[in-house]
Amino acid sequence: MTTHEYDIVVVGAGTAGCYAAATAARAGLDVVVVERKDESEAGHIACGDALKGADAFPDAIPKSQIESSFTNTGVDHGRFELPQHDTVLDIPVPGELAVIDRWEYGRRIIEGAANAGAEFHYDTVVQDVLQDGARVTGVRGIRKGDPVTYEADVTVDAAGALSILQDKADFEDATFDTNVSYSQFCSAYREIVEVPEEVEWDDALVFKPTQRAAGYLWYFPRTSTTINAGLGFQMTEEPMKLVEDLRRDLQNRPEFRGAEVKDKLGAALPTRRPYDSAVAPGFVAVGDAAGHVNPTTGGGIAGAAYAGTYAAEAILDALADEGPTEAALWEYNERVMDHFGGRYAGLDVYNVLSTAVDVDDLMGLLAALPGEKLAEALYSGSTSMGLGLKLKSAIKSFGYWGTILNFYRTKQLADELLERYEAYPSHPDDLVAWQHDRDDLMERVYETTGAEPKY
Numbered sequence: 001m002t003t004h005e006y007d008i009v010v011v012g013a014g015t016a017g018c019y020a021a022a023t024a025a026r027a028g029l030d031v032v033v034v035e036r037k038d039e040s041e042a043g044h045i046a047c048g049d050a051l052k053g054a055d056a057f058p059d060a061i062p063k064s065q066i067e068s069s070f071t072n073t074g075v076d077h078g079r080f081e082l083p084q085h086d087t088v089l090d091i092p093v094p095g096e097l098a099v100i101d102r103w104e105y106g107r108r109i110i111e112g113a114a115n116a117g118a119e120f121h122y123d124t125v126v127q128d129v130l131q132d133g134a135r136v137t138g139v140r141g142i143r144k145g146d147p148v149t150y151e152a153d154v155t156v157d158a159a160g161a162l163s164i165l166q167d168k169a170d171f172e173d174a175t176f177d178t179n180v181s182y183s184q185f186c187s188a189y190r191e192i193v194e195v196p197e198e199v200e201w202d203d204a205l206v207f208k209p210t211q212r213a214a215g216y217l218w219y220f221p222r223t224s225t226t227i228n229a230g231l232g233f234q235m236t237e238e239p240m241k242l243v244e245d246l247r248r249d250l251q252n253r254p255e256f257r258g259a260e261v262k263d264k265l266g267a268a269l270p271t272r273r274p275y276d277s278a279v280a281p282g283f284v285a286v287g288d289a290a291g292h293v294n295p296t297t298g299g300g301i302a303g304a305a306y307a308g309t310y311a312a313e314a315i316l317d318a319l320a321d322e323g324p325t326e327a328a329l330w331e332y333n334e335r336v337m338d339h340f341g342g343r344y345a346g347l348d349v350y351n352v353l354s355t356a357v358d359v360d361d362l363m364g365l366l367a368a369l370p371g372e373k374l375a376e377a378l379y380s381g382s383t384s385m386g387l388g389l390k391l392k393s394a395i396k397s398f399g400y401w402g403t404i405l406n407f408y409r410t411k412q413l414a415d416e417l418l419e420r421y422e423a424y425p426s427h428p429d430d431l432v433a434w435q436h437d438r439d440d441l442m443e444r445v446y447e448t449t450g451a452e453p454k455y
Contacts, residue, residue, distance in 0.1 A: 043106020
């Protein structure tokens, strides 16, 4: 068995892993990224290809490094198709928005991390975690058919949703969040489709509800003739029936007649709140592996980039001080919760609500709300309306007032939850008390919405 020694081993060459590796390598640490795919396939990940907030990405990998993957920067709004109500909603999207070639983007961030000094070991399948008591000390796996061990001061789990590392590690004596279930995750499937003529909506991200469950179809224009067509749905649903919904919708859309499918790929992603704690002694989880995805839109690239950066910076501080203890790595949790974690937790409340609301009622509610207010709710976790808009919406939404009342009460609880996350603890010893207060509030969410407990 071959044994390698590094300061940091990063498992997974996605966004979070590459930004963590680049940040640490630029600071002079010995970093290796282990990736299960071969070099030619690395970076090939199922994604909707929509990238929001690239204007403010961390600079460990310069924006100039990834800009070549931006294939459509003219997108400025979401287009929600609600056929049950013969309605199309145009919803503005705040901030910079682009549709990307995800595989090209994946190659570019790998190149950026390598330029920063990180090593990449491809064809490496991690099978187990090394531990010395509570402390994680590396990983074990197979590289190009041969057993291999990576010993490291810190292991960064960037292995994606439902990571095997978390199944193998013993977190009994750590704060690391183990309250994780497959039902908190979504399956996604997408096809890259070439259409013969330019689509009329190449400036929009198109969404449409599925017929069978609370999922959605999407059509994201990489260019005016190259479309990322996909769907997302909870992992409790039957995937093949929902893929049939996508297939049927593609066949019924005139702009897709004569289209050619260029690529197909599926994946799992978290549609849940961020992990309460994503650290343990010698171990940090980032990106999808820590629930760092907007649970209402499925967008996770920007959050992953920042999570990887914050993780590496916390590791650097820890290694320069007392070592990678849980307390030393805790600043990573704090920065994530302050930047986007609390907001994502607030948004997850609306996911909880959606499981207890009839799909037709939910679509009716969406059709009644002003587009700009929907945008606020989707991206900030909260919104507000003046008296005039309230009256206008009330008239338009006659017949859905019960659903609206439930939505309003849920919104109030989501706002309270945001306040709870603003008081996220500054030390792991205080986590249990904070969780108790947060969970009491979540009980009120379940009672108000009528939803089954999610956590």
